[in-house]
Amino acid sequence: xxxxxxxxxxxxxxxLGDEATRFEPAGDxxxxxxxxxxxxxxxxxxxxxxxxxxxKGVKPVLKAMVTTACENDCYYCPFRSGRGEMRxxxxxxxxxxxxxxxxxxxxxxxxxxxxxGVLNGxxxxxxxxxxxxEILRTKYHYQDYIHLKIMPGAEYDQIARAMQIADRVSxxxxxxxxxxxxxxxxxxxxxxxxxxxxxxxxxxxxxxxHRVRASTVTQFVVGAVGDTDLELLSLSARLYGxxxxxxxxxxxxxxxxxxxxxxxxxxxxxxxxxxxxxxFLLRDYRWDVEDLPFLNDGNLRQDIDPKRxxxxxxxxxxPVEVMHAAREALMRVPGIGPVGADAIIKARQRGSxxxxxxxxxxxxxxxxxxxxxxLLSGRRPPQQLSMWE
Numbered sequence: 001x002x003x004x005x006x007x008x009x010x011x012x013x014x015x016l017g018d019e020a021t022r023f024e025p026a027g028d029x030x031x032x033x034x035x036x037x038x039x040x041x042x043x044x045x046x047x048x049x050x051x052x053x054x055x056k057g058v059k060p061v062l063k064a065m066v067t068t069a070c071e072n073d074c075y076y077c078p079f080r081s082g083r084g085e086m087r088x089x090x091x092x093x094x095x096x097x098x099x100x101x102x103x104x105x106x107x108x109x110x111x112x113x114x115x116x117g118v119l120n121g122x123x124x125x126x127x128x129x130x131x132x133x134e135i136l137r138t139k140y141h142y143q144d145y146i147h148l149k150i151m152p153g154a155e156y157d158q159i160a161r162a163m164q165i166a167d168r169v170s171x172x173x174x175x176x177x178x179x180x181x182x183x184x185x186x187x188x189x190x191x192x193x194x195x196x197x198x199x200x201x202x203x204x205x206x207x208x209x210h211r212v213r214a215s216t217v218t219q220f221v222v223g224a225v226g227d228t229d230l231e232l233l234s235l236s237a238r239l240y241g242x243x244x245x246x247x248x249x250x251x252x253x254x255x256x257x258x259x260x261x262x263x264x265x266x267x268x269x270x271x272x273x274x275x276x277x278x279x280f281l282l283r284d285y286r287w288d289v290e291d292l293p294f295l296n297d298g299n300l301r302q303d304i305d306p307k308r309x310x311x312x313x314x315x316x317x318x319p320v321e322v323m324h325a326a327r328e329a330l331m332r333v334p335g336i337g338p339v340g341a342d343a344i345i346k347a348r349q350r351g352s353x354x355x356x357x358x359x360x361x362x363x364x365x366x367x368x369x370x371x372x373x374x375l376l377s378g379r380r381p382p383q384q385l386s387m388w389e
Contacts, residue, residue: 009099012089013064016048024063024115024149024172024219025249031273049109054145055167055215061111061145062100066091066128070117072152074174074185075260076224076253079117083258090119093131101140111145112136122153122193130158133165148214150201152193159197160204163214168246171197172219176231183225202243215246222275223267224253228298229275230289237282237289247283250275270302278306284338285331308334308369315373322359322374323348335369356381 007015052061067090070079079088091099096114103109114132116125129148136142148166150159162169171194175181178190188194201216218239220232232250239245252267278300281287293309294300301309311334320329322344330341343362347353354377359367371381 009091009095010046010102012091012095013046013048013062013099015087015089016046016064016068024113024170025251030249030251031269031276046103046108049103052111052113054111054147056111056145059111059145060109061113061147062103062109063113064091064096064100064115065089066093066096066114066116066125066132067119068117069119071120072118072185072187074188076184076221076256077259078256080259093128093135096132097135097140100136101142104140104142111147113147115149116151118151118153122151123155123158126151126154126158126162130161130165133162137165150197152188152197154197156200156204159200160208160211163201163204163212163216166214168217169201169214170217170219171201173198173235174219174221175225176220176227176235180225180227180231184221198239198243198245205244216244217247217249218245219249219251222250222252223271224261224264229271229278229300230294230298232275233278233282233292234289236279240283248279250279268302271299274300274302274306281307286328305334307332311373319373319375319380321378322353323377333370333373335366336364340364352377354379 046062048063049060050063052059054061067088068079069088069090070077071081073081077083100109100112112133114129116129119125129151133146133148136146145168146166147168147170148162150162150169150171154162159169173181173190173194174188175184175190181188181190181194198216198218201214205212205216220227222232232248236245236248239248250272252269252272253261253264254266255262255264278292281292282289291310292300292306293313300306304312311332315333320333322330327341327345330336330344331338336344340359340363343364344353344359347358347362353359356367356371356376358376359370364370374381
């Protein structure tokens with residue numbers, strides 16, 4: 001059933017609600033984005049507006065869809081084609097752009113995340129997504145944050161144009177293998193419709209770097225069809241290393257009524273958190289997948305973060321000497337990241353580091369987390385945890 005066409009674009013946005021893109025992260029803090037709740041002061045605000053950590057700072061972002069009608073029958077999705085008599089919403093590019101401009105000029109939003117259901121093929125909907133972005137850039141002269149979804153089956157030229165318009169584009173693989181995707185979304189082709197589009201984003205970036213504005217991200221639906229952390233992180237590492245992916249999002253499955261997976265239990269929040277922590281080790285710390293401490297079932301421990309789990313095995317009995325260790329070895333220590341490792345290297349050129357207080361003095365506030373795994377000038381530091389850490 002479609003929403004009456006007599007509704008204004010703002011009224012149709014209100015009909016979208018937060019269900020439209022609740023499980024599609026738009027910014028750089030997806031866990032906080034998912035957990036954030038509206039306050040009573042927000043009652044007059046559209047529920048599809050979310051405060052999002054973007055590459056351009058924290059912004060109120062409109063999370064919208066060209067249409068919530070969809071010809072796909074993904075087993076987890078609230079907008080699947082076979083889902084009852086739910087109300088559907090559709091916009092023209094002019095309607096969406098004018099509604100966004102009105103909200104932006106009123107100071108209500110300052111960023112757009114635009115997705116869509118698939119209707120009349122992915123390429124047809126992709127044109128509408130691109131047209132909306134072009135209208136905002138040219139007619140309304142909006143130059144701030146735009147995140148555009150790349151649809152299954154989008155054409156190469158469409159992807160190239162989207163990457164010129166948007167600050168970020170997303171090609172959602174949804175699953176780590178073709179077999180897992182078939183169990184989750186049987187009408188989608190993992191390689192022909194999705195993975196190839198991610199490859200194209202890298203080709204566009206390499207062939208026309210001077211014309212590309214957008215970074216590339218992907219998203220996985222975690223835990224609905226037996227996918228393992230090893231599968232998800234192995235593919236993520238490949239995407240970071242070979243296809244220039246900016247980040248992978250891991251959205252824990254949440255059952256939706258009137259879908260084939262409605263009786264499947266939700267994915268624990270801690271699993272999402274551990275996946276993000278491990279993903280950052282692959283992307284930012286240059287870890288290999290083989291370094292990650294997987295259990296026998298191919299998943300990470302949920303009771304402890306993966307860096308500490310690795311350190312418990314490798315460093316408790318072979319601690320890192322802070323005064324001599326290379327930068328890479330320092331970053332293997334819990335509580336020491338890239339900034340902390342650089343601070344240590346700089347500080348030890350001026351003198352000896354012999355106490356946890358010395359580490360805190362150079363900006364390593366989590367020094368007590370590192371204590372079990374390090375030596376300071378040949379001696380183990382005290383390991384009593386600070387009540388503040």
